[in-house]
Amino acid sequence: MAVARERGHQVVSLSRAEWVDLVTGRGLDQALQDVETVIDVAGIQTLSTKKAVDYFTNATQNLLAAGKTAGVKHHVVLSIVGIDKANSGLYAGKLVQEDEAKHGGIPWTILRSTQFHEFVPMSIKAASVGPLVFVPTMATQPVAAKEVAAALVDAAEAGPQGRIPDLGGPRTEQLKDLVAAYLAKTQQKKRIVPLRVPGAMGKAMRNGTLVPAPGSAVGRQTFLEWLDTIDA
Template identity: 40%
Template sequence: MKRILVTGSTGTLGRPVAALLASLGHDVRGLSRRPGAAHQGDLATGAGLDAALDGVDSVVHCASDTRGFGRTDIAATRNLLDAAARAGNPHIVFVSIVGVDRIPYPYYRVKLDAEGLIEAYGGTILRATQFHEFVLAGARLAARLPLIPAPDVPVQPISTRDVAARLAELVDRPVPGRADDLGGPEVLHAPDLFRAYRDRIGSRRRVVPVRLPGAAFRAFRNGEHLTPAHRSGGERWSDFLGGTAVER
């Protein structure tokens, strides 16, 4: 049994990661900014991190300022690593995104810079493709419009449970530096994913493939965010969508 700190433990990925590690018998600490939390801490300021990391064997770093496009992620990662060094250098596994070194998208640049910090510390980096939940959020937002715009790009969606399983393996059997990328079991066309969601909610609105200008979108169209050689054998988009509550 290991004592493991999970940052972002209430988030889309952090929640299944914490649950899986606990089910495997580990002593899991979830880092939270919420007052009254058992392990309260603020990555952006570093407050409470020393106490949260005390006696920890491993850290799974899932937290990210997605709403702010990673605005605080570099400071947060530095604060975490500084506190980890003071706590005896527990192993750290960091979750990143496939293609961050090939796609000139601002949030991806932040993730790539954070990877550099993790690598210098001696931690493990796992890049994964887009989560099912991320694709679903985009489809839900687009389906509110009279016509449903969908980015004209390939997508390799993956279950957060499958990512959590790989992270648990990396906690037990650390890989120095960057582990093999992890992608979903199939590469699909984003408009087709959006059509599947439209059909799931019983809408008749037309899905319109959209092409945007710029180097970042061109890189997405070229599949720089995919890893077909490293497909997981896990949950497919259709299975995920079939088990998701309908929300218009």
């Protein structure tokens, strides 16, 4: 929102704080009046494929239906790199979101990005048990959230383009190394326990599927540079 406002755009937030609920559709018709472009960055924290699919189906259908009624001209979606090869949990829901946008009757743009730098502390919080933190074997290319926000506003300003090049950070890293760096920075005495995730998701984590392909857009800020900006 800050990036869009800095560029002179009027911004409306579609959040529960403004009494808008994407899942039920409450408040959408009124909130989207006079809106030309929607940037959909809605999400849910879950490992359940059913919950993710249900959420993104309902939220995206409601958002598109209200957008058509309001005369929205462009629907921009933030998605995740590699979801075609890891179709479970949250990624399955994001695939549904993309498909709904493609067939929702509003000209669209989809930007897939890698995980934000903040993914690391979120993973630590979710996977900690006492002094242990369970870390999946995963190649990742984390990107700055502000750079993704800028890319989304660029996409909104450019008009409907379909699927645009993926966006990732400047370096491919191993998640365990990023977790170790974050724990050291924040002085948390936890022991890292490597975790081999089974199935298609685990394979995608290990083989680089979740890292952007050559020719993708590349951000500037590395994880360690981001880490220097946070308080210990």
